[in-house]
Amino acid sequence: MDELPIGRRVAYWRNRRKMSQQVFADRLGKSKSWVDKVERGVRRLDKFSVTSEIAEVLQVDVQLLLGREPERRPDSMNCIDQIEVTEIRSALERYDQISAFFYAPPEPPPIAEMQKATAHAWQTLLHAKWGVLTRALPKLLREAQAADAAYAGTDHAVDAAHLLGQVYQITSSAMRRLGELDLGWLAADRSIAVSQRAGDQLLAGVATMRVANALRALGRHRSALEVNVNIANRLSPNAVDPSSPERISVYGILLLQGAMAASCIGDSATMEDLLAAADDAAQGLGKDLNHYWTNFGPTNVLLHRAAAAVELGDGGVAVAINDAISPESFRGLMPERRAHHYIDMSRAFAQVGDVGKAGEMLLECDQLAPAEVRCRPIAHEVMGDILRRTKGSPPIAIADLAEQMGVGV
Secondary structure, rough: OOOOOOOHHHHHHHHOOOOOHHHHHHOOOOOOHHHHHHHHHHOOOOOHHHHHHHHHHHHHHHHHHHHOOOOOHHHHHHOOHHHHHHHHHHHHOOHHHHHHHHOOOOOOHHHHHHHHHHHHHHHHHHHHOOHHHHHHHHHHHHHHHHHHHHHHOOOHHHHHHHHHHHHHHHHHHHHOOOOOOHHHHHHHHHHHHHHHOOOOOHHHHHHHHHHHHHHOOOOOOOHHHHHHHHHHHHHOOOOOOOOOOOHHHHHHHHHHHHHHHHHHHHHHHHHHHHHHHHHHHHHHHHHOOHHHHEEOHHHHHHHHHHHHHHHHHOOOHHHHHHHHOHHHHOOOHHHHHHHHHHHHHHHHHHHHOOHHHHHHHHHHHHHHHHHHHOOOOOHHHHHHHHHHOOOOOOOOHHHHHHHHOOOOO
8 A cells, every 4th residue: 555645545544444534524623525635635635743633533553644664562562553454454365376377386385384373373362362363464374375375286285275264264253353344254254265175064164153253243143143053054963973072063153153143133032042052062062172263162152141141231141140150161261262251241240230340350351361351342342331330430450451451541
């Protein structure tokens, strides 16, 4: 984008933020006509103060609007910034497969190295280290795409496709959690085709779940519900492989995500049916396992049941479910899953009017996985709600965390 006029850059980021010209103009205190002229290059932006104000409204580094490389700031090192967003987008826009059809691909990274890098990326995601992950993703994406193209037609073709499918899924999960919803959907959609090429039904099943999660994040809850249930039915352990823990795990996580989609549209009957089916599958496993990065099992079913209650506005039900969860089983889950639950429970306590307990949940989350609280938009929304509903000054610990998150007290 460096070669674009500044007005075009403004239009690009305004569209990325899903703002109309009118909304953007209102936030700037300008007219819609003024915004239109700036974006078309009819009106020049010759005052840095105005450009800086535009950057603030668009939530981007002002250097990006000026076509320069932004300097990394210490306070942005634990979260994604627009450098990573731009690089990840560029990596997702590559089409190495079609290029390889016309030209010999470059020397690919060895499969063994790619396997180590991908496994490390999974662990980084499952520990909610979002800043570390997003800075590694552009290079990992490029190398996985290059490997997939270069190894096509060789003995390593399936392995390379499998790894690329995983990298797309990691990217989708990270982008969705960090609020870059269009990139989350694009990466998830890419993962389905590659997973099918890898010949792994379970990998394709988890890829489908990522697509459904992206759809849910975009507000398309009914489509997300249909996608999850459709593929869950096809992977039902009763049909082909009743004893495989891997198959049960993928089947179960699809049911859980379907239940979450149902809760978002207020379909409590379907939600309960899907949660019950997921619980039956989980009891067959006996404990929570991380096959295909699902962390599926009886405890995770309870966490999703609580989360679904929160989506329905039943905070009291969620609190009761939380009280019934075994602390030992909870500690056995991956940090990202536990951290997400703390945010869900913060919402639940806020729903029942216990703002103090809601704040404690965010503090617990910050102790476990700081980036989950400080980087995720949903955590910022919860903190803002807690601050608004706190009578008088908030506790010192909450005020400090809010300041570190950048949420106004």
